[in-house]
Amino acid sequence: MHSFLTRKGQGSVATAEPKLSEIYLGYIACLNRQDWSSLRHFVTDNVQYNDKPLRLGGYLNMLKAYCEEIPDVYFEVRTLITSPPLVASRLVFNCAPANRLLGLPVRGKRISFSENAFYLFNGEKIEQIWSVMDKMAIEAQL
């Protein structure tokens, strides 16, 4: 039913268990440095985003586009829960997107919104992401 149960049965998780929160925070630090060449250390080639098989290249392009839309982007982890091979993270953004964001005409206004995301790790790398951005919170601020 849940793929993470299958994975657990396959025993691919144990090595990651002691430090999944550290690995995740390393991933977030990588995003905040916009250190795109290091992304492959944190994300598998076969990464899926909201059940779409983006693969590493597609996910990288998505992240780059997001960071271009938000010149002062900063990924702030507000709440983090790990239960290998799963991680849940509540990210908060306080930023001023230059033009449009999530289809909304933000045009430089300073806004605050959250992203609630779940990650499934394969060993020490992220293989699946299920993320929801709070578009309604942004709409309420425009």
Added chain:
Amino acid sequence: MHSFLTRKGQGSVATAEPKLSEIYLGYIACLNRQDWSSLRHFVTDNVQYNDKPLRLGGYLNMLKAYCEEIPDVYFEVRTLITSPPLVASRLVFNCAPANRLLGLPVRGKRISFSENAFYLFNGEKIEQIWSVMDKMAIEAQL
């Protein structure tokens, strides 16, 4: 910084630790029964939703309105992570909202979307909820 750290220091968590997932699934079962008179067993009087102090009455009204908008509503827990006093849950809805949902004209169309939510428990009851509904997923299906 994080209120849950303070709470942990206050020692209000220990009793809930062995069974937070059970309590949470009981809460979801309560919602699926629309057993509104039992909601107070799962939610504190002072509950906040996305940092708004709704209190129990306000949260109850919000839930009732949601269930009225979606005649065939069913809360399905797809992923659940507990780390007392925190719970993270990815809920999935497959439903046909009668008219509008989250401001969108769904009008009976069958849609699927997720809600990624974090809960902070005070003892055995939910005191804070930080939830994001995937409005963009609904928009993409209309």
